[in-house]
Amino acid sequence: MRTRLAGAAVCVLALTLTAAGCGSAPETAAAKTTTAAADRVEPLTGTPAPELPVTVASADGRKVTVRQARRIVPLSGSLSEIVFTLGLGDRVVARDITATFRQAAKLPVVTRNHDVSAEGVLSLKPDLVLAETTTGPDEAMEQIREAGVPVLVVDPAQGLDDVGPRIRTVAGALGVPSAGEELARRSQARIAAVRKDVPQESTKPRVVFLYLRGSASVYLIGGRGSGATSLLEAAGAVDAGAASGLEKDFTAITTEALAKAAPDAILVMTKGLRSVGGIDGLVKIPGVAQTPAGMDRRIVSVEDGVLLNYGPRTDQVLASVVAQLYGDGAK
Numbered sequence: 001m002r003t004r005l006a007g008a009a010v011c012v013l014a015l016t017l018t019a020a021g022c023g024s025a026p027e028t029a030a031a032k033t034t035t036a037a038a039d040r041v042e043p044l045t046g047t048p049a050p051e052l053p054v055t056v057a058s059a060d061g062r063k064v065t066v067r068q069a070r071r072i073v074p075l076s077g078s079l080s081e082i083v084f085t086l087g088l089g090d091r092v093v094a095r096d097i098t099a100t101f102r103q104a105a106k107l108p109v110v111t112r113n114h115d116v117s118a119e120g121v122l123s124l125k126p127d128l129v130l131a132e133t134t135t136g137p138d139e140a141m142e143q144i145r146e147a148g149v150p151v152l153v154v155d156p157a158q159g160l161d162d163v164g165p166r167i168r169t170v171a172g173a174l175g176v177p178s179a180g181e182e183l184a185r186r187s188q189a190r191i192a193a194v195r196k197d198v199p200q201e202s203t204k205p206r207v208v209f210l211y212l213r214g215s216a217s218v219y220l221i222g223g224r225g226s227g228a229t230s231l232l233e234a235a236g237a238v239d240a241g242a243a244s245g246l247e248k249d250f251t252a253i254t255t256e257a258l259a260k261a262a263p264d265a266i267l268v269m270t271k272g273l274r275s276v277g278g279i280d281g282l283v284k285i286p287g288v289a290q291t292p293a294g295m296d297r298r299i300v301s302v303e304d305g306v307l308l309n310y311g312p313r314t315d316q317v318l319a320s321v322v323a324q325l326y327g328d329g330a331k
Contacts, residue, residue, distance in 0.1 A: 039100060039101050039102045039105075039303075040101055040102045040103065041081055041084045041085045041089075041101050041103060041312060041313065042085065042312070043084060043085050043086070043087045043089065043103075044085065044086060044087045044179055044182060044183055044186075045087065046087075047086055047087030047088060047176055047179045048176060048178070048179070050069045050088070050174050050175030050176050051175040051176070052066055052067055052068060052069060052175040053065055053066060053067040053175075054066050054172065054173065054175050056152065056169075056172055056173045058151070058152050058153045058154075059132075059133050059153040059154055059155045060133065060153040062153075064150050064151065064152050064173070065150060066128055066150050066152070066173050066174070066175070067127070067150075068127040068128070069088070069091060069127065069128050069173075069174050069175060070091055070127055071091065071093045071124065071125060071126045071127045071128070072088070072091050072092050072093065072126065072127075072128050072129075072130065072174075073092070073093060073094045073110070073121055073124060073126040073128070073129045073130070074092065074095070074096065074099070074129075074130040075096050075111055075116060075121075075129060075130060075131045075132070075135050076096050076098060076099075076130075076131070076132050076135065077095075077096055077097075077098030077099040077100060077305045077306075077309065078098075078132075078157060078166075078309040078310070078311050079096075079130045079131075079132070079154065079170060080092060080095055080096065080099035080101075080104055081099070081101065081306075081309060081311045081312060081313065082166065082167055082170045082171075082183075082311055082312065083130070083170065083174070084101070084103050084104065085183060085311070085312040086167075086170070086171055086174065086176060086179050086180065086183055087179065088174060088176070089103050089104070092104065092107060093107065093108075093124045093126060094107055094108050094109070094110040094111075094120075094121070094124050094126075095107040095108070095109055095110070096109070096110075096111050096112060097109050097111070097112045098112075098304070098305045099305065100303065100304070100305030100306070101305070101306075108124070110123075110124065114134070114135070114136055114137075115136075115137075116131075116135060116136065116137065116140040116141065116144075117140065118139075118140040118141075118143035118144050118147075121140075121144055121149075122143075122144060122147050122149070126149055127149070127150070128149070128150050128152065128173070128174075129144055129149055129150070129151045129152070130151075130152050130154065130170065130173070131151055131152070131153050131154070132153065132154055132155070132156045133153055133154075133155055133156055134156050135153070152169075152170075152173045154166060154169055154170065157227065157308065157309060157310035157311070158227055158230070158310075159227065159229065159230025159231070159310060160191060160230045160231070160234055160310060160314065161230070162310050163184070163187050163188060163191065163310050163311060163312075163314055164184035164187065164188055166310070166311065167180050167183050167184045167187065167311070167312070168180045168181065168184055171183065183312060186312075187311070187312050187314065187315065190315035191234070191314055191315045191318060193315070194234075194315050194318045194319045194322065195234055195318070197322075198234070198235060198236040198322055199236060199322075199326045200236065201236065201326075204236060204237055204238045205236075205237045205238070205264040205265055205325060206237065206238045206240035206243065206261070206262060206263050206264045206265075206292075207232050207235075207237045207238065207239065207240055207263055207264065207265045207266070207267050207293075207300065207325070208221060208222070208239075208240040208241050208258070208261045208263035208265075208266055208267070208291075208293070209221070209222035209226050209228035209232070209239070209241060209266075209267045209268075210222070210253065210266055210267070210268050210272070210282075211226075211250055211268075211269070211272060212268060212269070212272035212273065212275060212276050212282070213272060213275055214272075214275035214276040214277070214281070215275055219252065219253040219276075219285055220250040220251065220252060220253060221241050221246065221250065221251055221252075221253045221257055221258065221261065222239070222241045222242075222246075222249065222250055223241045223242055223246030223247055223248050223249060223250065223251060224239075224241075224242040224246065224247050224248075224249075225247070225248060225249035226239075226241065226242075226249050226250060227249070227308040227310075228241075228267060228308065229242050230310075231307075231308070231310075231314075231317065231318065231321065232267070232321075234318055235318060235321045235322050235325060236322070236325075237265075237325065240261040240262065240263040240264075241257075241261055243261070244257070244260040244261040244262075245260070246261075253285060253286075253287065254286075254287065255286050255287030255290070256287075257287070258287035258288060258290070258291050259287060259290065259291070261291070262291060262292060263291050263292065263293040264292050264293055264296075264298060265293050265298040265299070265300055265325055266282070266288070266291075266293045266294075266298070266299050266300065267300045267301075267302070267321070268282070268299060268300070268301050268302075269301070269302060269303070269304040269307055270301050270302065270303045270304060271303075271304045272304070273299070273301050279297055279299055282294075282299065283297065300321055300324040300325055301324075302317055302320060302321065
């Protein structure tokens with residue numbers, strides 16, 4: 001669900017990371033650190049041409065030989081972001097619905113991560129498909145392989161520690177390992193710079209991650225496996241869902257679960273928040289209004305296509321969460 005699934009000035013943070021709980025607070029320094037446009041990636045300059053062929057290990061246990069990388073189809077927004085930021089976006093011929101940044105906007109949408117159309121992918125004559133272990137259905141992925149197209153499977157992102165390894169994996173498969181090292185170093189340095197300025201509060205705010213899709217009546221609370229824990233901890237917060245004992249990735253929202261989590265703030269995806277009617281609709285979900293977060297209407301909202309990607313824009317996501325969470329207390 002991560003790949004598989006923020007003050008007035010904070011509302012205009014880069015990344016179009018919507019500040020749902022917008023008031024009239026002035027722009028914070030943390031917000032100012034987010035300089036790239038909300039819906040853009042920042043490619044490396046001077047990336048060399050790929051040196052191919054290469055044979056690399058795929059997360060599904062196979063060995064994959066990549067002979068060309070002129071027509072790439074990444075089957076998740078996170079993988080698309082990495083390819084474009086490596087400076088090879090001109091080789092991408094299609095996108096997943098979750099690739100929402102501007103440079104990919106004109107590419108045809110051929111798939112959703114959990115609903116891959118083999119025919120749609122193969123119609124573009126790719127010479128490399130990038131997927132995640134959660135990509136499916138399995139039948140479609142096997143059909144792509146049987147057509148002779150190399151498919152590199154990458155482990156899905158779980159947290160901040162995955163940023164560098166995922167970048168290096170993709171870069172290695174594309175024949176640009178040095179660019180991968182450069183991008184990994186840049187990404188990790190930027191994350192570290194944001195973390196250095198996170199306010200150190202004596203009592204850490206408790207934040208619960210809610211996955212919402214009002215049109216489908218999906219209301220879930222994130223637990224230890226949701227993917228949000230690492231981001232929240234980096235922002236100096238406690239993942240309230242995980243801390244309350246929720247071991248599964250997601251559990252149906254109940255009044256009891258929310259009361260036990262007792263969040264001071266609620267983290268949501270922008271489209272999810274919109275789907276339930278904004279903050280006014282969110283606090284109508286049973287149990288939300290009775291939490292400290294619901295009573296204070298303290299909501300942190302981040303654009304769906306980037307929140308839990310753990311890729312090259314993670315520093316911007318973290319800066320937005322920090323700015324929204326602490327307001328004037330953020331540097």
